[in-house]
Amino acid sequence: MQAFDQLQELWQKHEVEVKVSADEMLQQAKKEVNGLKLKSALNIVGMLASFIAIAALWIFFHFESWTTHVGIVIFLVAILSSTIVLYRDHRLISKSDFTVHPKDFINSLKIYQLNRYSLYNRMYWLYTTALSLGFIFTFIEILPNLSYIQRIFAVGITIVWMVFCSTILRKAVMSREKERIALLIEKFERISGQISTPE
Template identity: 75%
Template sequence: MQAFDQIQELWQKHEVEVKFSADEMLQQAKKEVNGLKLKSALNILGMAASFIAIVALWIFFHFNSWTTHVGISITIITIGVYTIILYRDYRLISRTDFTAHPNEYLNNLKTYQINRYKLYNTLYWFYTVALSLGIIFYFIEILSLFSLIQKVIAIGLTFLWILFCSTILRKAVIKREKERIALLIEKFERISQQISTP
């Protein structure tokens, strides 16, 4: 039994240092960067599809009230501006070859992190207010065609959806993306250190 205790004590004192080469870290970072790019591209495609769908609705359906046209215009402009912002951030992380220029990519990634923080905090509330205003103007004509129960259901579901997206979903997305970008920045900092030290 004493031999077992000595072996256990020796094992606990023994520290194993695992070192990855810069190439291994770059391969791992490449996988994560591609995932980040894909997610950003899918966000842009989703916003573009929403933009096209609302424009098609505006073109192919006849609306009588000027408020509906104002509501759709506000919504289209809001989605268009937000899509341009998403595209600008996408270009920031996709235009530099991170395998050839890890330091430059690290700087771009830090800028991307700051932009995403602004997007999910300040800019998100402008987006939500503008979309809500667009929906309110749009609903003035549309809700006049509904019965009282349908009006209550439409307004209630819209309010609950905006509330859900603004609280639970937004917080989960922010947390996941913040961790993912911070981990990627940490990896690129380690890669830069390994490359700069012999």
């Protein structure tokens, strides 16, 4: 009985190495890249929808103060410039195919990873600063029309939302995306190695 227990313990400690073919790994990696492309496209669509909504607000509502117009222009410029950066990054991961040019594709993913890091660090702070200025200029006209409680609520919600997006949300998204792209690069490099040196 003791020999059986030792055999069972040895069996449980034994790790089985699962071999995945290059084709299976390629299909899985391509699926993840397609998910990345879809997320990128949805970000662009969301930014364009925001741009159109704010532009429509500016066109169809009458604002008396010049500060509100300045605030809205700041919003539109910030959203448009961020959309252009997002579109550039989307084209970067969409333009090349791993099966046609493996090295170019892996290089594109590495550049995309660096661009995303830059976006979540430098560009994000410029975007947040621009939005904050936009809110300040817009609030100059809007806040006097609100009650004292409504003013505190509007300013408080705006500040809490900006701080939440700038700290917790930004770090979580940046960490998850950095890990996801790093894993993709590693998978494609492994696939490339398996293709170039077949067993």
